[in-house]
Amino acid sequence: MKPSNAPITGDTRLFAIVGDPIAQAKSPALFNQLFVDLGVNAVLVPLQIPSARLPVAIAGLKAFANLDGIVVTVPHKVAILEHLDLLGAHAQAVGAVNCMRRLADGRWEGEMYDGAGFVAGLHAQGLCSANWRVFLTGCGGAGKAVAHAMAGAGIAAIRLVDSQLHRQHELAEQLRAIHPRLHVSQGGVADAEHDLAINATPCGMAEGDPLPFAIDKLRPDAIVADLVMKPERTPLLAAAEARGHRIHLGRHLLENQAALVAAFFGAATSLQATPTHGEYP
Template sequence: MTTGQPPVVPIRGTTRLYAVLGDPVAQVQAPALLNPVLAELHRDAVVVPVHVRPQHLETVVRGLQRVANLDGMFVTVPHKAAVRRLADRCGATVGIVGSANVLRREADGGWLAENFDGSGFVAGLVGAGHEPQGGRAALVGAGGAGSAIAAALLAAGVDRLCVYDTDTVKLSGLVARLDVRWPGRVHALTGPHLRDVDIAVNATPLGLRADDPLPFPLEPLPPGCVVADIIMKPRETRLLREAAARGHRIHHGIHMLEGQLNSYRAFFGLR
């Protein structure tokens, strides 16, 4: 009898593991999204959340790398920049943006880091009908996910990208790296005031908690601007609720993860 429920993955002694590392970790959507995919592919594997404090990141990652039946790790806030140094090799995107959101065990036992946040975000935008090419974008948050999204928006053809982060060292470093590849198209902002843009993106953790302030004011945004958030839980952040009330088009965080599914499947050989 068909119940409409996703197939259940039985856990056995042969089961392969994938860990999702974050702090906090209660909001992660990767297990709910990826475990049904593994079940449909008849893979004896499961994705599990692992709550890791920043001060314990290296200890936990080094331990997981020695777990013989663990094939990969997904990495979320706030570990994406720090985790790259724990990999043996880094993909091209990691070198550009300075952060990673996934690690894979290689055949020789080494670990390869890559970042699909940016490509997933852009794939989600395009899939929702928000074409970035030729537009003007602004991004608040130059951390692990934000840096990847910035590079992907430039690669997708935005004419102008403005970026703001409270950490001015992190901000200037990102802008300098991006300017080498996309000269003249990246600009650092001195505050979170986004004007004259077609796409405004929150790539900070602001919105995870109900009492968080807005990452940027909505008043200066022009009519018709797309307001995007990368936070996946809650789905309707305060930013998105207030932007929708002002008549802006909104773009939910889950689209970024959905846009990464094909990349994850290829990266881990899940066919």
């Protein structure tokens, strides 16, 4: 897919993605293609913002009267919370946001669609996660987001593993409190009980990383997913594929999340569907 974006004119509405680094970000290409497809005169631009400059940068962004929303990525997903006036349900559960929008009354609302993007990615691949039993390793921000979203999507059970035990315990307690019908267990390995095994640790990004978990006890029909986006085929996914497992790539999360975030932005009153090319027939 060749990304494109509509001609930018004085009345183009503005969105941004903030992160550091930002050169690798795929959101500008994804969102600008979405805006073209949706027929809205809007553009999303990448902003590289070092952590130390985040407060002044966000204050500046809020002062741009034609800027309606911000995608938030590493390392600002938690630090941004103090710049928000209210949080959506997913953001409250996860304690982090990946996007924020200006409300009609001028307040800024944050929400977290990383988990919903993962679930939407599974569904987009024709997979139905209802009643699944899931193995998840990594209970940091990404793991929390995915666990809460999968719980919300109706899985039956989840097994949590994190080398930082306090994170594992904390997420287990949170899930039990919010989703009382979900069966939550801790520790152990991915085995024959699991329909889906997910890596939500950074393990696999660096060359020479070990596999984040052993896959030799999984049933042949179990799906193996990795949230790591680069490399696209991590050692975990390569090993799973070699054993005949169906695999699920990290980029599906991002690609499916963009539409959800665009809808969140679209709910802002200022982003109206207008003929993008009206002036230039």
